[in-house]
Amino acid sequence: MPVRSLTHYALEVPDQQVGQRFYSDFGFEDATGRSNAVRLRPKPLGRDQILLYEGPKKRLRHLAFAAPGAEFAAVRGRLQAAGVQEIDPPKDAPEGGIWVRDPDGQLVNVRDEEPVTSAADPPRYNSPGHPVRIAERAIEPPVANPATPRRLGHVMLFSPDIERQRAFYVDVLGMKLSDRVPGLAAFLRCSADHHNLALIASDRPGFHHASFEVGGIDEIALGAERMRERGWEPAWGIGRHCIGSNFFWYMKDPWGSYAEYYFDIDYIPDEADWQPRDWDPQYALLVWGPQPPEDFIHNKEQ
Numbered sequence: 001m002p003v004r005s006l007t008h009y010a011l012e013v014p015d016q017q018v019g020q021r022f023y024s025d026f027g028f029e030d031a032t033g034r035s036n037a038v039r040l041r042p043k044p045l046g047r048d049q050i051l052l053y054e055g056p057k058k059r060l061r062h063l064a065f066a067a068p069g070a071e072f073a074a075v076r077g078r079l080q081a082a083g084v085q086e087i088d089p090p091k092d093a094p095e096g097g098i099w100v101r102d103p104d105g106q107l108v109n110v111r112d113e114e115p116v117t118s119a120a121d122p123p124r125y126n127s128p129g130h131p132v133r134i135a136e137r138a139i140e141p142p143v144a145n146p147a148t149p150r151r152l153g154h155v156m157l158f159s160p161d162i163e164r165q166r167a168f169y170v171d172v173l174g175m176k177l178s179d180r181v182p183g184l185a186a187f188l189r190c191s192a193d194h195h196n197l198a199l200i201a202s203d204r205p206g207f208h209h210a211s212f213e214v215g216g217i218d219e220i221a222l223g224a225e226r227m228r229e230r231g232w233e234p235a236w237g238i239g240r241h242c243i244g245s246n247f248f249w250y251m252k253d254p255w256g257s258y259a260e261y262y263f264d265i266d267y268i269p270d271e272a273d274w275q276p277r278d279w280d281p282q283y284a285l286l287v288w289g290p291q292p293p294e295d296f297i298h299n300k301e302q
Helices: 018-027 068-080 162-172 217-229
Strands: 005-013 038-041 050-054 059-066 096-101 108-112 151-159 175-181 185-191 197-201 206-213 234-240 247-252 258-263
Touching: 005 018, 005 151, 018 038, 018 050, 018 217, 018 258, 059 206, 068 096, 068 108, 068 234, 151 162, 162 175, 162 185, 162 197, 217 234, 217 258, 234 258
Parallel strands: 005 050, 059 108, 151 197, 206 258
Antiparallel strands: 005 059, 038 050, 096 108, 151 206, 175 185, 185 197, 234 247, 247 258
16 A cells, blocks of 8 residues: 555644643653744653644644655656646645645655554553463552553544545555445555544535544553643543444543544454445444543534
8 A cells, every 4th residue: 555654634723822731741742942833742652642733723734654765656647647737735734745635634744764663562451361470560650651552553534525535545655455334434444453534424624533542451550540640631432342342531622623542443454355334323432431422523623
């Protein structure tokens, strides 16, 4: 597949300092320096994955994908064949790569970069008949670092035309369809993760949430508790999704969208014979956990 990884996303927000505090409390390292954008990165990664620009209201500014070497040339060829015009980058955007707009008008930056991967950090959980942690306690309180995001896993966007968006990201950028809920949602991947981009139906485009991998279910719960202690509102969790299978907990961000801690998502290598499935809407959100807020999938962007 020509695009190989979701590398970062950028938002415009009305208060960069509030966003800076939210994501720092969530567990990110602030790497802003003298930049006009607030830049945040997972501490183990050393690579910016969230950019916050000043704007009159919260909205997605752009998504960025990695397509290294030959894949970068292949993406450019696919875009040209589809008649998609390259455009100039927005002001103060990261340098390099191809800039285009998807069918919903969202800016997309494809970069000649290596994919983002997590460093090997297997959790040491004992399971039936398979002890990994032997003669050691699982938790030694106090826990100093309750959640350390490893990397950006996926972004979910609202769309008024999911099928048109799916066609662009799959047929032009080379992503793969993992699963869908007909008429409601589609889950696309450009890595071995079950999805790197999710699309959910709305009457207009918008940003719903970004999701970040952590090292285990303990980190999810302890990270959410730390956010609560620092004054942020837990939105939904803890639970396990059906589509993608990951454990989750969503925190409400300062602008009405969400940031998600996740762990244990379905893993689909390129060579796997994975067949996309059409899911009944009753399985669209969870296997177990509390019911989501009534407005969880309402597009609050104007």
